[in-house]
Amino acid sequence: MTTNEIINPANLVYAKTKVMNDTPMHYCPGCSHGVVHKIIGEIIDDMGVQENTIGIAPVGCAVFAYKYLDIDWQQAAHGRAPALATAVKRLLPDRLVFTYQGDGDLAAIGTAETIHACNRGENIAIIFINNGIYGMTGGQMAPTTLHGMKSSTSPNGRTVPLNGHPLDITKLLAMLDGTCYVTRQAVHNVAGVRKTKKAIRKAFENSMLGKGTSIVEVVSTCSSGWKLTPEASNDWMVENMFPAYPLGDLKDL
Amino acid sequence: MAKVKGAVVVNTERCKGCNLCVVACPSDVLILNKEANSKGYNFSMMENPDDCVGCAACAYVCPDACITVYKVRV
Ligand SMILES: Cc1ncc(C[n+]2csc(CCOP(=O)(O)OP(=O)(O)O)c2C)c(N)n1
Ligand code: SF4
Ligand code: SF4
Ligand code: SF4
Ligand SMILES: [Mg+2]
Numbered sequence: 001m002t003t004n005e006i007i008n009p010a011n012l013v014y015a016k017t018k019v020m021n022d023t024p025m026h027y028c029p030g031c032s033h034g035v036v037h038k039i040i041g042e043i044i045d046d047m048g049v050q051e052n053t054i055g056i057a058p059v060g061c062a063v064f065a066y067k068y069l070d071i072d073w074q075q076a077a078h079g080r081a082p083a084l085a086t087a088v089k090r091l092l093p094d095r096l097v098f099t100y101q102g103d104g105d106l107a108a109i110g111t112a113e114t115i116h117a118c119n120r121g122e123n124i125a126i127i128f129i130n131n132g133i134y135g136m137t138g139g140q141m142a143p144t145t146l147h148g149m150k151s152s153t154s155p156n157g158r159t160v161p162l163n164g165h166p167l168d169i170t171k172l173l174a175m176l177d178g179t180c181y182v183t184r185q186a187v188h189n190v191a192g193v194r195k196t197k198k199a200i201r202k203a204f205e206n207s208m209l210g211k212g213t214s215i216v217e218v219v220s221t222c223s224s225g226w227k228l229t230p231e232a233s234n235d236w237m238v239e240n241m242f243p244a245y246p247l248g249d250l251k252d253l
Numbered sequence: 254m255a256k257v258k259g260a261v262v263v264n265t266e267r268c269k270g271c272n273l274c275v276v277a278c279p280s281d282v283l284i285l286n287k288e289a290n291s292k293g294y295n296f297s298m299m300e301n302p303d304d305c306v307g308c309a310a311c312a313y314v315c316p317d318a319c320i321t322v323y324k325v326r327v
Contacts (some may be wrong), residue, residue, distance in 0.1 A: 001258055001300070001325060001327050003260045003302045004259055004309075006259065006260040006264060006323045006324070006325050007260050007323050008323065011307075011321060011323040011324055011325050012308055012322070012323055013259075013307055013322045013324045014309040014312040014320070014321065014322040015321045015322075016264075016318035016319075016321070017318075020318055022267075024266075024267060024317075025316075025317060027316065027317075028269075029271035029294070029316075030269070030271030030272070030273050030316055031270035031316055032316070033315050033316070034315075034316030034318070035315075035316045037315065037319045038315075038316070042272075101260060141274070143309075187281060187314070189277065189313075190277065190310045190313045190314060193313045194313070194315065229272070230271040230272060230273055231272055231273065231276050
């Protein structure tokens, strides 16, 4: 059978979900943001909730998430996504409401909003893209930046005396009574993509069941900020990010 | 014995040449083209189409949802 004979709609096993539109995404080649966008689109497609979902876009590289997934969106001021999501979900409780936030957004400027939304147990899902850096603004150090990790504001590597410790905010959020599901995943390989998809789906379902706040951290790469190729970034993440931010469920009620 | 044969179609204009699909493919089917698309990216293509098993590993990891996968039993 020739390639041209195989390429036939009857033999289709994988195609881009229609929830993701054809607008080219602005992300750097290989960026984890794209993979997670795609997964979210697929889940919304699978759950049949395209007309019923409201995403809250952050400030950070994902500020334009609303251009790529054809659902309803609000775009929050930096770090305020959980507060905005709180309002949206309380006003429209029948909608699936999720935030999509980077580590600078969620764990630096938005720390208060994040902690209090989780502590109140808002019925939202929080998708947390932790690439250990402020990607959008040129690779500055974030609270999540690893010990010794170089960034544009820690050119010789992060040190404890000067910069303090990396913040494992996900562990902290798991301690709060308002959270029902807290998990950490990554999308560097097929197994990771599958597990992340399951996790985000569960977070979405929890929010509709009124179980409280779910957090899915996706340990991610920023090849531009890290100054590595996409492939080397994945390897670097496995070697350096995973020991500090180990994958798996932290809480599942 | 039933054998599986696959094929992929890359959206060459959407592709950013990140190489992650090439790395993910268990059958070494894909390479980056020497030619670039209109944005200057060396897009992914099938170099060894006969070895494709339609597993969709390449499509799962693609950050830009560029790859469509087909599979048949022969
Ligand atoms: C109030 C405010 N302060 C600072 C900024 C500048 N700023 C834009 S994005 C960003 C950090 C983004 O980092 P992160 O949330 O980790 O997202 P990434 O780009 O890494 O995905 C900052 C500090 C801003 N836009 N608004
Ligand atoms: S700067 Fe980093 S996080 Fe932002 S799009 Fe590029 S690789 Fe992704
Ligand atoms: S479908 Fe599987 S075998 Fe075919 S190119 Fe993609 S990864 Fe390789
Ligand atoms: S993973 Fe996607 S964007 Fe990257 S080279 Fe392959 S087809 Fe192109
Ligand atoms: Mg970041």
